[in-house]
Amino acid sequence: MTNPSSYQAEALIAEDIDAYLEAHQHKSLLRFITCGSVDDGKSTLIGRLLYDSKMIFEDQLAALEADSKRVGTQGQEIDFALLVDGLAAEREQGITIDVAYRFFSTEKRKFIVADTPGHEQYTRNMVTGASTADLAVILIDARKGVLTQTRRHSYLAHLIGIRHIVLAVNKMDLVGYDRLRFDAIVEDYRCFARSIGIESFVAMPISGFKGDNITALSDNTPWYKGPTLMGHLETVEVDATADQARAFRMPVQWVNRPNLDFRGFSGLIAAGTVRPGDAVRIIPSGKTSRIARIVTLDGDLEQAVAGQSVTLTLTDEVDCSRGDVIAIAEAPPQAADQFEATIVWMADEAMLPGRSYWLKTGTQTVSASVQAPKYQVNVNTLEQLAARTLELNAIGVANLSTDKPIVFEPYADSRDLGGFILIDKMTNATVAAGMIHFALRRAENVHWQAVDITREAHASQKGQQPRLLWFTGLSGSGKSTIANLVEKKLHALGKHSFLLDGDNVRHGLNKDLGFTDADRVENIRRVGEVAKLMTDAGLIVLTAFISPFRAERELVRSMLPAGEFIEIFVDTPLAEAEARDVKGLYKKARAGELKNFTGIDSPYEAPENPEVHIDTTRITPEQAAERIVEQIVGVWSPEL
Template structure:
């Protein structure tokens, strides 16, 4: 019998086999980092070129660009492959993180080219957050620099276990082995001091191609490996993740119809099979898995790194932000932690201010306390600081407004790594790693009392209220608040006035007038005011309270409808005219620092419950109408 083969069938079969082989290759994510002009972009360009990942038209454009920017000897400037921003090409530096994909016969790669300038350290942290390996570049002419140490410390801090020390530009030092050995010895001493136990050192020239894909004749004293073979064979940590207990943060509740309800997410650790007992956190409810659903059909098992939808045996309450974990080895739930924080914003950390904390699919409100210390990346000394500035690394306590599911970062990047987001600008201002929960978070519980706030309020025949007067110094807050309390007292109501100046004589006498101290001042007052309303009182506070975020924080401490923001709206020039204490004059002459309205900002309320225009309304009239409104009679905005 004669068998004939169709050529197109052969081609289709070959393509299918090639795609299947390519799909099954392992993926290595790595970053290049180091100081400015160490050759990171050039190295990546060379890797792309040598792995045949550049098309002919790209190569022609690259050669033309290289001639235009004046590359010496009219050779190819490989950095132009990666530095895509106009500003990067003009300045010859990397600003943003550039991601590139390439592949060899043995492995697929995603490489992140991260900037070397200190001001872009936050971009380096972003690139390193998903990397398995870091290539730390050093210019052979310059040796170990501050950014070399900073990036090495950050890479180790973030949990990158594989480090390559690439001593670049060896061609510019005549491929001198003594230079290479001296740099490796200096780096080894530093690496040991920060906990890097092992690294692979390679002498290379990204520009000339020495020791990139194969060992170079220019370094006969180096036994290997070359960079590319090392990247192709370094062991990944996937198996370690699969060996850990099962964890899957829920990203989405999949409910296409009334007959199906599943919970979708990326498995962070471990593996799962139908029938496995699981626990929903933070609620603690237990159930079992019935199906593992994917677009390609149901699976009999799924593990770390796979995105799946799980269906459960019971109708448990589970939503985005919850975690599905193995029932007999669940992670912890806590609301107080020690964390290591990398600050990534031009504006300093404000201890006590509420930020959004995002960890996995969980988002909560969190406050960072004054740092225990910052870390000098050159000496590793622990520095006493009051806050953190751009690119600072510090250790601080973090409190969240409710318990979150977590594991220490060294055990789980997915459940231990977080970002901090400014609530006003929505900008990411910091990244952090949870080290451990504070023991007092587990030991301190809210004590139930038999006489609750409702009983206190009934005894006083009134509803608790917090009247929060805010405005510039000299606006008339204290005057109006005092008149309101006199009126309430005459009506037989139980009230108490917390005045800004009076509180600073006792409770807050240890605080100054920096932004951080102002935030802590308002936080303490808010806590005291909340306790006083628990006693059934109508509490009045008269504070400048210049920041919206802190006023909103106090609002959220109170039950719905009990917080009244009263904006005593007085123009700055009018407040200065009334200034009997001479504070504005002293502030303008520089005698008083951080004075609201002059050298420190005031963020006016956007939608206050009551607004008082003191240029049109007398204090007595304002007080009368405020009392009418809080007693349930609505009055127009003044």
């Protein structure tokens, strides 16, 4: 028979566990990053924090001790960096190349720390780690002082919006805990910090390897009277309180409609406080209503604050959907479609000004294009350099435009409504992160002018359906020849058409453009805009352009009503096109006399699902033109 006292013990244990879980649930959370130059000791510091906060299991500790001996750590000391540098490539090279996230907790607070790479080539990884952080620990090797990467990471941390900076002068044990050395490094950093707008920071002498001033003040630095690193992390005020003091904003993630009797709007409150009865405004529509209920799984709330996920119901039936923002009525955010922004380029391929990307900010996703940079920032010197594009890890300032207004606030005021990412439409890869500065004033002053004669009226007058016949293919494929024959046949049939040829357009409209990838993108964007205006006039427009990139062809397609863009792939093998070489262009390209030539040293992305596929090895240009005209004036059947 079980001793009754064991029931009491089990009850006490269960009670203690419940109390612990309850206390742990209500601890505040601090997200922070460690950054600095290569081998400044970032991974070692995080490993020490995990060890000192007793977040390492016995089996992990045993494995760590074995690994430390294997990699050559002397004596009984543990190489704490091995706790974090989990990638094999990192252990082989002795560096961190990815962002490693670790969770640990103390009695006072929970923490998520990101160990970010030190190498300049992994700047994009550092930006990713910093994007959600409240605090940055900038490590400096006491032997080396302030380095280029120290400046780079401090600039990026400040740019991303981190306002709490800890300057951790590490490896003090290797300089004999020299106070003069510490003071000199702090003064050097202070001069730089002021130049980039960092008004204050907390400096402390530490040794991640030995544990000096990590969780307890060290006897080796009796001259240091500041906090320990852990003590500062446990007590620094996070920005959640500041978010709650701001005006209420909640981006709508989804419309909750389980039945006809309930319609709520769910989302994470980005800023402010909301209560039933508060007057709110839906942006961008501007419709107003009042909060009826604040609904959660645990029941209705009398108040909700920034950081909580809730469902709001309104007193009125107003139009509100995903991407809209519910805001306090008297102080709503703005909506615009043109902005100036700082952009951090994260893709291996350079930015192509004018190309259309997906822009995602909060719960909003729109199509956007970026203009050529106003300037690129040299993070090492803070110089503003002229640039036509942005390469991997480059940071620049540029204007961008979206296909419809988005709700925003400057990034300095709101990370949620001021930060965005750009996504490649073809690969779905994230290519950039950005921070909105402000809306361009002309965006508020430029509006569509209402006209009485519509595009339908123009088309009816001409007795035809507007079309854009987009001929694409390699140089020498026969695009211009076939397009010219098609227009002749359309003209003979009494159709109203116009042919835009690649070479002809470059004599006037696009004579300022070259043949780089960026110039090709802008060339097609301009042609697309002109062609759109011509179809608005009711014309059948023919274009004959190499147009090598799928993204730009899809951009033009998106400008027109469904069914009006007809992509015609004039498919000719490179060897055949080169054999024709009427203009001698391939010969020059092969000789290196003609740079950026499509098919030779610049790519051509063939259409994947064209409306019409012309195989010029099977039919003549005349036959191709007859087939295309038959399809335009009759029933479409794309196989030729």
